[in-house]
Amino acid sequence: MIKTEIIGNIGVLTLARPWVHNALNFQMFKELKYYLEKWREDQDVKVIVLTGEGESFCSGGDLEEFSQLSKEEIADCFKQIKDILLALHQYPKPTVAALNGTAVGGGCELASACDFRLAHPAVQLGFVQIRLGITTGWGGANYLFKLLSRQKALELLLSGERISSIEAYKLGLIDKIFPTEDFLRHVLAWCRRFACQPLDAILLYKQTAQQADDPRFTLSQKITLEVERCLKVWGGQLGGPSLSAVNASFFTKKQEKVVGRV
Numbered sequence: 001m002i003k004t005e006i007i008g009n010i011g012v013l014t015l016a017r018p019w020v021h022n023a024l025n026f027q028m029f030k031e032l033k034y035y036l037e038k039w040r041e042d043q044d045v046k047v048i049v050l051t052g053e054g055e056s057f058c059s060g061g062d063l064e065e066f067s068q069l070s071k072e073e074i075a076d077c078f079k080q081i082k083d084i085l086l087a088l089h090q091y092p093k094p095t096v097a098a099l100n101g102t103a104v105g106g107g108c109e110l111a112s113a114c115d116f117r118l119a120h121p122a123v124q125l126g127f128v129q130i131r132l133g134i135t136t137g138w139g140g141a142n143y144l145f146k147l148l149s150r151q152k153a154l155e156l157l158l159s160g161e162r163i164s165s166i167e168a169y170k171l172g173l174i175d176k177i178f179p180t181e182d183f184l185r186h187v188l189a190w191c192r193r194f195a196c197q198p199l200d201a202i203l204l205y206k207q208t209a210q211q212a213d214d215p216r217f218t219l220s221q222k223i224t225l226e227v228e229r230c231l232k233v234w235g236g237q238l239g240g241p242s243l244s245a246v247n248a249s250f251f252t253k254k255q256e257k258v259v260g261r262v
């Protein structure tokens with residue numbers, strides 16, 4: 001139910017139940033967890049893309065399946081799902097939700113847990129839970145509050161209204177709009193700008209990003225750690241360019257310029 005492919009260092013996870021608009025059942029969550037774990041340490045995967053098959057990105061939780069569970073079973077299920085979304089949110093590599101179509105309910109929660117959200121003009125988004133008499137059950141409201149101002153996030157959650165991707169882009173919920181035609185090709189080209197960078201540096205930037213909103217550290221501590229990270233790659237401990245290699249490359253370029261000027 002989740003299809004996978006690695007395309008040029010980009011791991012693509014495709015929700016593949018198009019007949020129910022990629023409604024997420026528990027099996028899909030288990031698969032999502034499995035592949036996120038598998039690709040966590042995989043040197044060939046530098047960026048993760050989540051997308052959907054068919055006309056929708058994701059219609060949220062599988063209401064058919066969830067309606068057959070007892071309240072206790074739902075509680076257990078949601079506890080596991082929120083851990084998977086949190087693991088996605090705290091993933092060591094960049095994560096991208098490529099909204100190939102409508103995202104509603106839990107589909108918006110899933111997208112909001114990612115680092116980036118890309119869409120095309122025909123996409124609609126909606127935190128529709130309130131219209132079912134429920135609230136976000138997987139952590140989505142908290143991710144939304146991190147992305148939008150309090151009042152904009154509350155407006156979306158309290159109204160349950162669907163908005164277009166263009167409106168969502170203006171709010172800052174969507175980071176980029178691409179043409180509908182060849183959408184995934186555009187997404188992959190956008191992601192390749194990250195995927196072509198050294199993995200060590202990508203991982204270090206994600207650590208700095210995670211720490212940026214961690215209240216346990218002061219700004220001074222965060223900056224000290226940031227500098228330490230740079231020195232780690234600079235010294236080549238993580239397989240990055242050694243200090244002498246960085247200098248050599250800089251001075252070679254400088255010398256070439258001088259020679260060129262003569």
Ligand SMILES: C[C@@H](C(=O)O)C(=O)SCCNC(=O)CCNC(=O)[C@H](O)C(C)(C)COP(=O)(O)OP(=O)(O)OC[C@H]1O[C@@H](n2cnc3c(N)ncnc32)[C@H](O)[C@@H]1OP(=O)(O)O
Pocket residue numbers: 019020021023024056059060061062063064065102104105106107109128129132135136137138
């Ligand atoms: C768990 C919770 C959370 O956030 O914590 C949530 O996610 S609550 C939010 C849950 N999601 C929703 O309320 C969205 C429900 N779905 C929709 O609004 C709509 O289906 C759209 C996604 C906009 C697509 O509309 P459209 O008119 O194109 O198709 P449709 O409604 O005829 O749907 C085609 C088939 O997919 C099924 N289907 C659609 N969404 C489903 C879902 N979330 N769970 C289970 N089945 C679903 C329909 O029942 C229908 O089945 P048949 O072919 O057998 O008739």
